[in-house]
Amino acid sequence: MPNIGQPAPDFELPNQDGKPVKLSDFRGKKVIVFVYPKANTSGCTTQACGFRDQYPKVESTNAVVIGISPDTPKDNLKWKTKENLPYDLLSDTEHQMLEAWGVWGEKSMYGKKYFGVIRSHWVIDEQGIVIDEQLNISPAKSVENALKSLG
Numbered sequence: 001m002p003n004i005g006q007p008a009p010d011f012e013l014p015n016q017d018g019k020p021v022k023l024s025d026f027r028g029k030k031v032i033v034f035v036y037p038k039a040n041t042s043g044c045t046t047q048a049c050g051f052r053d054q055y056p057k058v059e060s061t062n063a064v065v066i067g068i069s070p071d072t073p074k075d076n077l078k079w080k081t082k083e084n085l086p087y088d089l090l091s092d093t094e095h096q097m098l099e100a101w102g103v104w105g106e107k108s109m110y111g112k113k114y115f116g117v118i119r120s121h122w123v124i125d126e127q128g129i130v131i132d133e134q135l136n137i138s139p140a141k142s143v144e145n146a147l148k149s150l151g
Helices: 042-053 056-058 073-081 096-100 141-149
Strands: 011-013 021-024 029-034 064-070 086-091 106-107 112-117 120-124 131-133
Touching: 011 086, 011 141, 029 042, 029 141, 042 056, 042 064, 042 073, 042 141, 056 064, 073 086, 120 141, 131 141
Parallel strands: 029 064, 064 086
Antiparallel strands: 011 021, 029 120, 106 112, 120 131
8 A cells, every 4th residue: 555755666557548557657757646435426426527637737746647446447448538537547457456445345335334445645745755645535525735836
């Protein structure tokens, strides 16, 4: 699991078009990595569209956004197109990155326990160092706090 002040562990996952994307591809830029439970659900749409609506501000700070979920590339492409998201959505269907980063865990809904994504985000600086980490955060607060970390 990444920690503030430490290098972010690299990963490689397919984007919505099936093309491999590595975190290290973005060295020299700040990166907001947000993880979400499921494409095209209300909370995830709030978070993703919040980053979409703030994307000009993100770009003005030499930063990019990457969204990651256990959804398939096909589902992510459908959602990206529907919501006009200007950034990549990566698929971690095997939960490898999600588990390694500590955000695949037990959740509960209506008294039923299950495993899933714990909504979180990280902000990584130009050298690949974690400068912000927010675990189990609300969709709106995720966008707000990530933008504050960009400076």
